Amino acid sequence: MKKIVLITLVLTTALFASLKVDTTYSTLGAITKKVGGDLVSVTVLGSSKYDPHFIVPKPSLLSKLRRADLLIMNGGGLELGWLPPLIQNAHNRNIQNGAKGFLDISHSINMIDKPVAVSRAFGDVHAQGNPHYSTDPHLVPIIAKAIAEKLMQLDEENADVYQKNLDTFTQKWQEYLKGYDAELRSCKGKKVVQYHELYNYFLKRYGIESIGNIEPLPGIAPSSKHTLELLMKMKRNGVKTILQDVYHEKRTAKFIAQKVDAKVVVIPHDVGSVKGSETLEDFYNMIANRICK
């Protein structure tokens, strides 16, 4: 009996999962599942518990890329430190930059925080603007649309299905956002600090002010001088919330919290980073609840 179930499972997967889609991060993966439905099988390359800038290029990722029909990447330089050699060594012509099965979502996003001057003297700055856009729930429909359009292009036969999935999803999401935005109105004007500029899209969307970062410069570990400066700034501004991601050390945040009587909240940067953020809705709800309450 078990065997039969397994066999049918394998068969149905083989029959219906016509497109193999790899996404670099889990939020993109979750959106792809919404739009692609049963017609795609999604593989997420980078674990959401790790720093998205430094995904370990394990050889097993090569075998995942080798068979992909479509590679969906975040873009904006976020994958610069790990993805290029994987693409070079996976030997898959479908997903080369410029090929039909290559999609850079950042091309559909209005990137914020574009630096005026780019030099590594300022740390490992994101030269193309802040690539951490997946924390803004209002960008989800834009991302979904870009993905749907690409799927329609790759799998013309099922274009209607993707369009229908997209419409249904977008409608539901707009509905969800109404309630979401209403809840967050009370949070406008709140002041926070964060470790890296991971949450700027969300904060900007809801009028929450980020008055500083724990890292002195992007990609540089905290220094006592900078931490003291940040402490003073937090005191001056009455900041009581520190946004901590899951992958950086938490000592500095805890130290600061103690000094200024603030609280440290761990905010997921991608779907599934924190337990209880495994669906898109749970992910965005958790961000809102933890920052706002």
Add this chain to the structure above:
Amino acid sequence: MQKKLLLSLFAFTSLMANSETEALKEQLQSQQETTQKLLSRVEMLEAQQQSSTNTSASFSQNAYLPDIAMILNMSAVYRDVKNSDYANYQVPGFVNNDLTTDDDNAELPFNANRGFNLNYAEFAVHSVVDPYFEAFAYLHMHPSELEVDEAFVTTTSLPAGLRIKAGKFKSAFGRLNEKHQHSWSFDEQALIYKSLFGPDAISDAGVQLQWVAPTDTYIMAGVEAFQGTNDMSFGYEDPNLFVGYLKSSVDIGDDLSILGGVSAAHGKTVTKENSNIYGVDLTMREQLGSYSALVWQSEYLQRDKDVNASRDSQAGLYTQIVYQYNNNYSTGIRYDRITKNEIDLSSYAGINTDNLERYTAMVEYKPFPMSRLRLNYSHDRSKIIDGARQDINTVMLTLNIAAGAHGAHSY
């Protein structure tokens, strides 16, 4: 434009000045903020407009410039052996700097001097050529010469998981052969690689075909044909070197990954006799966090080389553990050993040629992903100097800088 905004703001302010509510004041405050934002936006847009009108030179091709990185590698070395003696060291049965005249043996390009060394300035250039090819070049500028370390093209559009590489490149034999000096975990070359191939390992003009299997488990197979100019192991005047390998990797859970490989190389020596080299390698990596990992890597190489119709059989291994504590610090230890040396060693009569080995330890500090300071200590028991076995202790502080295009991190 700015004036108008200010004027309307002023009018707005005077109109409202007499009304009494705090709420209005607050509204005004936000109005002012909005105006301020608008003003700065206007300024920004104006600035953008100006700059965008005069940047596009008629024949500018800047957008097509290749990615360029500059890597500098330098060191300060203390060694308890004089430079002139060190330059003549021998590894019995393998390296014989005294007797040979060929360049491969005589070369001591990295950290050769007690004192200060600029090992090289490397220019790494990469560019997409067209929809079918990518091109790479790694140029080493040594203090007195320019060396093309690698320069090759790879295909990007072959079907069925195939890729061809052609040019001068490092063979993917084993685990270490392909790695550049600055990406080694220790500053000195693994003893068995140094002993069999010299500092550049198998790096030659040739062509490579690699295939990645369409399987859940990573399986990669490759074959290569080279000119075979490395006369420490090969060196016949015609193309003579063929390399093949099979690599595979599995993950156990999210954080433990294992990579293993078997490799073989078949070539002809200067005297057109067979030289076969076999290798096995195993790497286990446990990820302890985004910036923390424990990596255990080992490799065993064996060479069977025919010399005057008799067969020399030699082998060696290294095993190393590197612990990356966080994004700034890591540390590691390595053990090197020649395990087999079945060769005519009569010229070393009276000298102990057994137990050729080396112990190495290092601590490295990376203030930033692009720069690395490393303190490297080795106790080397594999060398003969001036007709006597001599242990060598070396302490070196090396600085490696990678500026420019972002080099991706390798596994």
